[in-house]
Amino acid sequence: MKIIGIADTTFSRYDMAKAAIDELKKNATGIRIERYTVPGIKDLPVAAKKLIEEKNCDIVMTLGMPGKMPIDKQCAHEASLGLIAVQILTNRHIIEVFVHEDEAKDEKELAWLAERRTREHALNVINLLFHPEKLQRQAGTGQRQGFEDAGPL
Amino acid sequence: MKIIGIADTTFSRYDMAKAAIDELKKNATGIRIERYTVPGIKDLPVAAKKLIEEKNCDIVMTLGMPGKMPIDKQCAHEASLGLIAVQILTNRHIIEVFVHEDEAKDEKELAWLAERRTREHALNVINLLFHPEKLQRQAGTGQRQGFEDAGPL
């Protein structure tokens, strides 16, 4: 039994956790999900650490949707640094799924992107836990989560 | 009994701690508040750490009002990184309530924003402590503290 933590935010404008949980359950057995919702992305690093240390999660997905203002970009940067620090301190992977509001041309595409990136990263989570050899076969092939793959050179 | 730390600054131009304490007391019982005032926002990370480790706070609110100059933005960035580090080291949440002077069009709106953002984040603190299920119900709904919610996509 592997425990997968999902940390998400009330700031986000799309229920990425729902997509993550659905995709995880469709593609893996022998998993249990621990969900933890916090206000914003800067609350995600400690949420992930608590999921790992207090809920024994083997891996964590952190789901966030930074706004388009410079301050939002800075918050995302700070959150990312914190998430890397938590991984280093715990030796556990945290898959950061951030969808920036200015990545999409309108709200409809933004929702589509949030759904799809989350689902594709859920598969990465499963592969990291159960099928590392699948990731190795994809090494250097220009995978992207959300928009189209860049593909190999 | 939960202990809530409140760290604020003499640099700030609005008494955000007063708003925080009032809102916390109105909306929760079984709490005790520990307040700690420091000169500026870069003093907040160690203040929060001391509140957690020396005053046994279960959670901390840090209240600050960065100025509008580039150096102020950089100080806020440094403080934020420190606050994330403290959370990671202690496994406790620190809710950062920063109101940037250039977020508002005039001093009146700035005071309004400081008051309102502080009060809305005080509710986040209570939910993190006592009602995590309320936060989960708000996941992905575009909550904002201060100005109007962005709402779900």
Add this chain to the structure above:
Amino acid sequence: MKIIGIADTTFSRYDMAKAAIDELKKNATGIRIERYTVPGIKDLPVAAKKLIEEKNCDIVMTLGMPGKMPIDKQCAHEASLGLIAVQILTNRHIIEVFVHEDEAKDEKELAWLAERRTREHALNVINLLFHPEKLQRQAGTGQRQGFEDAGPL
């Protein structure tokens, strides 16, 4: 007896330590001062850590005067992050007194600013050590060190 560390630099163009020591001695009894001079501001974080851990300082003032070039700004940023890290690791306050060369319109004002900001922060040090209630009374009142206070909204 409280021990106050003062770390300063040979890079700085004004003897801020002299001002700090004078102000501290005028306004507090029962203190001892440990001074440590290093080449530049990036040497201050370890100097502060050594003052705390090897000289048992209860609090440290770090005095620096970053130049006006982009590289100087970056050095100040790096030093500030280091100083925050030291505080987090030691649970001791470090009051950073940095005077940027481009904050003043000429050398005369720069000297005045360095002197005054140092002295005002020396009072913050004393208040943090002996009179935390004085800082609390100033919370949210827009205090500034050096130039005129911004005042409350």
Add this chain to the structure above:
Amino acid sequence: MKIIGIADTTFSRYDMAKAAIDELKKNATGIRIERYTVPGIKDLPVAAKKLIEEKNCDIVMTLGMPGKMPIDKQCAHEASLGLIAVQILTNRHIIEVFVHEDEAKDEKELAWLAERRTREHALNVINLLFHPEKLQRQAGTGQRQGFEDAGPL
């Protein structure tokens, strides 16, 4: 027997690990390679830490290909900081081989650059492990990995 970890990504558009492994095997005996593929460069710091602590790697190469958008640059910066942190915590070298998509004028040159930079850094890895005196002889000579050496002044 020295163990060399190789962490690479599915995001990358070129199989840099293949080049690394080939070059390492051609130039050293008494080595064993542990490979670990993760989704993106921000997953590399914890991958490297796990290779060092869970797979006993003596040194790690991390291979990545950041995109050309500002967010990609920021991810690379965050990954680099994480990789430095892992090195500091483990006292092991991690040779970061990042090839930025905008370093090359077209896809063909980008592939050439990825291949060549990886191979040249593989030699650095061997020298760090087995021939530190060779690196010392090259000190101050303007070595570059990929494009032409800058040479000594």
Add this chain to the structure above:
Amino acid sequence: MKIIGIADTTFSRYDMAKAAIDELKKNATGIRIERYTVPGIKDLPVAAKKLIEEKNCDIVMTLGMPGKMPIDKQCAHEASLGLIAVQILTNRHIIEVFVHEDEAKDEKELAWLAERRTREHALNVINLLFHPEKLQRQAGTGQRQGFEDAGPL
């Protein structure tokens, strides 16, 4: 007997270590030098940590010559943050001697600057180890390493 670590790079275009060693030996007795050459400046933090913890160095000089591209500036920033972290973790000074390629008007001046800055910082190393009172006498006097001193205000 004090042990001085010198970490330098093959990326650098000038043999700064030779200048450092010559200046150290001319100005101090009772020292031993440990040299460690790595590929680039981002390899310096762990090199310095290893010199301190594995070679028992009392202090370390790190010598580097960042290029003039934005990516080079970012690497220098990352290296500097790592060097500060190592100092904080070990309570040992690391004197960072970085000469940016765009600081000089041509290659001849760049070589002169690298030589001179290294030598002047070698004296700082000696003073930190043996003559802290000399640094204190220079406090606030606007010392610079390489180009002309700024002097006191």
